[in-house]
Amino acid sequence: MNFTLSLSGADLLLLLPEIFLTIWICMLLVVDAVPSRVSKRVIGKLSIAGLSATLVALFWFYINGKTGTLFNGMYVLDPMAIYFKIFIVASTILVVSMSIESVERFPAFRGEYYFLVLMSALGAMLMASANDLVSIFVTLEFTTFGFYILVAYLREDPKSNEAGLKFFILGAFTAGILAFGISLIYGATGKLILTDIAQVMGEPSVALIAGFLLLFAALGFKIGAVPLHAWIPDVYHGAPTPVTAFLSVAPKGAALAIMLRVFFVTLAGFTAEWIWLLVLVAIVSMTYGNIVAIAQSNMKRLLAYSGIAQIGNVVIGLAAASKMGGESIMFYLWAYLFANLGAFAVVIAVAHVINSEEIEDYSGLNRRSPFLAFAMLLFLLSLAGVPPLAGFIAKLYIFMAAMKAGLITLVVIGLVNVVISMYYYLIVVKKMYINEPTDPSPVTVSPTMTATISVAMAGTLILGIWPKPFLDWTVSATQIFSHLNIVTTTQSLTLPFGG
Amino acid sequence: MLEQTFAATQIGFPILSILIFLPLVGAMLIWMLKSDELLVRIAGIAVTGIELALTVWLLFAFKTHTAAMQFVEQVDWIPAIGVSYHLGIDGISVLFLGVTALLSLLTMLFSWDLAIEKIKGYVMALLxxxxxxxxxxxxxxxVLFFVFWELMLIPSYFLIKLWGAGKIREHAALKYVLYTLTGSMLMLVGIIILDLNYQEVNGIHSFDLLALLTAPMSADKQLxxxxxxxxxxxxxxxxxxFHAWLADALVSGPVAVSVALAGIKLGTYGFIRFSIPLLPDASRALLVPLSVLSLVGIIYGAFVALAQSDLRRLLAFSSISHLGFVVLxxxxxxxxxxxxGLxxxxxxxxxxxxxxxxxxxxxxxxxxxDLTRYGGLVTPMPALAGFFIVIGLASVGFPGTNGFVGEFLILLGAxxxxxxxxxxGVLGVILGLAYILWYYERAMLAPPQETVIRDHRGNERPVSTLRDLNPREWVIATSLTIMIFWIGLYPAPFFDMMDASVQAVVDRVDHSTRFAMSSVSREALP
Incomplete structure (x- = not known):
């Protein structure tokens, strides 16, 4: 392959948000290192400022319709990439703002925390643009690298160390799988760029199928879909809570961007072959996640299992294999972002005062902090999909997309799962509102946490009550999947599993 | 598509939106009030009072003898999937509004002097x-309907759980939510299929009832x-x-929830509002199984009610029996x-x-x-006992009361x-009389057995010192009794309101063959 790399100023402009963020991150590292001992809080605020500037740049890209490809098609900036970048940056802002106080309780390396979070966010942003197998590998590892350290950040805490080690070993293993898959696909097609592969793929050979299965396994690990979920509960439980929150949203979103490209672009001609795989993953993820969540006594573990189930819902949208499926996934991610980050923020705020994440200790939270209890109620109900919150519209959209693709059985299983999830969410609600607190002292919430939680609440409500602008944006960002519509409208409604 | 009269031309302001959001705004204002109990109670009565006044205004402005949708409001909500904020009422729904507004006010009145913990939350949940x-x-x-349908679970859940009295209230609240949630999830699938069917015909999404009525649908999909x-x-x-949750929820929830859940028949409203007009072929095809199911419900509910000694449990099962009549x-x-039925x-x-x-x-x-332990309660409380027997007989269809008119028409149709x-069905009426009279006899008229009542604090006092109805209770009982006799003796105004819409439903079921039948399974239907 002849590789000539030329970069013009206009090309570099497409990388502007990433370049800016890189410079900003380096600057943060310098500020942290100068001997004047700047308060770590300032670094947190600087991080938010940098991320906000990146967000503004991305919005500018979106409004002006800036698109293009770089590095011979390795890197693509299309409306979908911008959409996911905005998603990642928005989630990082929320994560950083909920971290600020937790960081002050860290034993060491307080400044580096922000550096690592932002590096991972940068990696995730690049993932959203990855358009060939090499850039998928590089950006994926780049993102995960920061997390290896972040998960094990509490050096004195054996749980955190254990989580870090588990995450590292499994992550490294996944990297191997991913590399192996890539080599198989490259070997079979001689192409790296996702759109090129689609063109040369005739009748898929065994090597190619194995390659894509390995690729799917590696991405499935990132989003934590059953049967690649085993790391999630322990890592979520052991990692510092803000890291858990970050881990549960940003990398999953970025990995889904890659999955959307792989399944809806590269493999668009083979929907009938892979739909059953995704249907199975969706069913198992939802059912396993929800049923195991019932038995949890720790809030973070409960959210971990509920996250597995939520990812099962997202995979339903993937299985729909249509533009609408893509739209529904991307909208779902926003609903998930606000509800999940909001719930973790409440967990952090509660843990700051009572130093516990056990569900039992949430008893009577309504007496101790009506604000936190109400926020948690809102987030849990949104995760369960109760109208008129964001989660309801998102679930409705996903189920509609799946029904349109003829996956009725899958939808019915999904809805049964909604009922199961409602059960354990209501158990938490009951603890907060009905049970008497063992210690009735009020739980005070700092202004930063109040602001973070309020933003998440506002997002959850606005997306539920007035989703039109978001949906319009989502619809316009998924134009690259328009070719999929033709396939689905011809399918009949009553087929049990489609395909 | 059905004719629509917009609220702007009919009454000049969006009255239906106000009816929905006024209680919510009221609840928010109450939340901001200082925790002055009296003020909260007054605010609750004021909001429900205004609501009732608005509803009465609406009932007077309502045009009778037409099947048109009235007071319509329509705004796009989620155009990407064809969801709109579309409100409107016709002869089928209009009377329910009056009933809801009246019962809400009476519930507030009823709660006036009850000692209720966290009264603020209670009034807010009721609103x-x-x-x-x-x-x-x-x-x-x-979709809008579904949103409210699901949202209703949240206040009911909290009302049962926080302000219920029974020992099993937590269990009952969860059971209620999970039962209805499972049902509504399946309903959601049905709603989506309706939309996709419409989209297959017209190329765009819509969840609008009036639009969906125009889309033909094959008989097997309808089923x-x-x-x-x-x-x-x-x-x-x-x-x-599907009644397993009812008795527990009604017995252990507060009276206010029992009134709302058992009084406002939303489930059967769904049948006449959506199922029958949207799916006329399926309705006809399922006529026999549904009638049999409802008859089993009538007899089963009545027999179980006969065996109860707890009044609220008896009412729960009689409610199942009554719903059987409605469905029949x-x-x-x-x-x-x-x-x-309506x-x-x-x-x-x-x-x-x-x-x-x-x-x-x-x-x-x-x-x-268990009131049957006492007996002879009529002596200390003659007025209460009088209302008990009047309302009780009306509920089982005694001539002269509203129940007679309804049951007579149902049996005529049957x-x-x-x-x-x-x-x-007639057998069900007889059983109804039996359970209500037998219970009344045991609780109210039989020779006194236990003469001391022990309340939950353990205080004891003789039955003979029980006081009769106070003025507020008189108001509640009298207003309901007036309605009972009004419908029982002069139901014409009510029929005027609903007749045209009922006729529209009948036409739809009769003529549906013209535009809704596919050739596929025409023969398969009876």
Whole structure:
């Protein structure tokens, strides 16, 4: 392959948000290192400022319709990439703002925390643009690298160390799988760029199928879909809570961007072959996640299992294999972002005062902090999909997309799962509102946490009550999947599993 | 598409939105009030009072003898999937609004002097419940309807759980939520299929009832959607055999929730609002199984009610029996049956709710659940006993009361459908008389057995010192009794309101062959 790399100023402009963020991150590292001992809080605020500037740049890209490809098609900036970048940056802002106080309780390396979070966010942003197998590998590892350290950040805490080690070993293993898959696909097609592969793929050979299965396994690990979920509960439980929150949203979103490209672009001609795989993953993820969540006594573990189930819902949208499926996934991610980050923020705020994440200790939270209890109620109900919150519209959209693709059985299983999830969410609600607190002292919430939680609440409500602008944006960002519509409208409604 | 009269031209302001959001705004204002108990109670009565006044205004402005949708409001909500904020009422829904507004006010009045912990939350939850019920009744968009349908669970859940009295209230609240949630999830699938069917025909998404009515649908798809919707409505109603949550929720919840859940028949409202007009072929195809199911419900509910000694449990099972009558009437699919079924839903709102209020009066005097232990309660409380028997007889269809008109029409319709349905239905009426009279006899008239009542604090006092109704209770009981006799003796104004819409439903079921049948399974249907 002849590789000539030329970069013009206009090309570099497409990388502007990433370049800016890189410079900003380096600057943060310098500020942290100068001997004047700047308060770590300032670094947190600087991080938010940098991320906000990146967000503004991305919005500018979106409004002006800036698109293009770089590095011979390795890197693509299309409306979908911008959409996911905005998603990642928005989630990082929320994560950083909920971290600020937790960081002050860290034993060491307080400044580096922000550096690592932002590096991972940068990696995730690049993932959203990855358009060939090499850039998928590089950006994926780049993102995960920061997390290896972040998960094990509490050096004195054996749980955190254990989580870090588990995450590292499994992550490294996944990297191997991913590399192996890539080599198989490259070997079979001689192409790296996702759109090129689609063109040369005739009748898929065994090597190619194995390659894509390995690729799917590696991405499935990132989003934590059953049967690649085993790391999630322990890592979520052991990692510092803000890291858990970050881990549960940003990398999953970025990995889904890659999955959307792989399944809806590269493999668009083979929907009938892979739909059953995704249907199975969706069913198992939802059912396993929800049923195991019932038995949890720790809030973070409960959210971990509920996250597995939520990812099962997202995979339903993937299985729909249509533009609408893509739209529904991307909208779902926003609903998930606000509800999940909001719930973790409440967990952090509660843990700051009572130093516990056990569900039992949430008893009577309504007496101790009506604000936190109400926020948690809102987030849990949104995760369960109760109208008129964001989660309801998102679930409705996903189920509609799946029904349109003829996956009725899958939808019915999904809805049964909604009922199961409602059960354990209501158990938490009951603890907060009905049970008497063992210690009735009020739980005070700092202004930063109040602001973070309020933003998440506002997002959850606005997306539920007035989703039109978001949906319009989502619809316009998924134009690259328009070719999929033709396939689905011809399918009949009553087929049990489609395909 | 049905004719629509917009609110702007008819009454000049969006009255239906106001009916939905006024209680919510009221609840928010109350939340901001200082925790002055008296003020909170007054605010609750004020909001429900204004709501009732608005509803009465609406009832006067409502045009009779037309099937048109009135007071319509329509705004795009989620255009990407064809969801709109579409409100409107016709002869089918209009009376429910009046019933809801009246019962809400009476509930507030009833709660006036009860000692209630966290009164602020209680009043707020009641107002939220009223808002969601109003939303369910006026929504013409199925997603909007579903939103309110689901939202209703939240205030009811908290009301049962936080302000219930029974020992099993936590269990009951969860059971209620999970039962109805399972049903409504299946209903959601049905709603989506309706939309996708519309999209197949017209190329765009829509969840609008009036638009969906225009889309033809094959008979087998109709059957599927009907069953899916049926689970949702049947679990909420609840009709036999989906009733397992009802008795627990009604017995352990506060009286206010019992009144709302048993008084406002939302499940069966769903049948006449959505299932029958949208799926006429399926309705006809399922006429026999549904009639049989409702007859089983009538007899089963009545027999179980006979065996109860707890008044509220008896009312819960009598409610299942009554809902059997309603469903029997609706699914005769002829004019009298539908008219009777619809009127009976309104009737039951007064009678069932009235009996729950009576039960509430008795419990607020410290009497235990099992009234048959006492006997002779008529002596200390003659007025209460009088209202008890009047409302009780009305609930089982005694001539001269509203229940008679409703049940008579239902049985007339049932006989027209098949003589056997009518015959078994009549048996249900007799059993109804039996359980209510027998219970009344044991609790009120029989020679006194236990003469001391022990309330939950362990205080004891003799039965003879029980006081009779106070003025507020008089107001509640009298207003319900007036409605009972009004409908019983002069039902014409009510029929004027509903007749045209009922006729439209009948036409739709009759003529549906013209535009809704596919050639596929025409022969498969009876």
């Amino acid at each position: 939220a419940l009223q808002a969601t019920v109003m939303g369910i009744l006026v929504s013409l968009d199925l 599927l959607v009907f069953l899916l919707l049926f689970f949702g409505f049947a679990a909420k109603a609840p009709i036999f055999p 009437g609706l699914f005769t699919l002829n004019f009298h049956g539908l008219q009777g 009127l009976q839903m309104i009737n039951l709102a007064f009678t069932t709710a009235g009996l729950f209020f009576i039960a509430g009066f008795l419990y607020s005097r410290g009497l235990q659940d 006989f027209k459908a098949h003589w056997a349905f009518g015959a078994v």
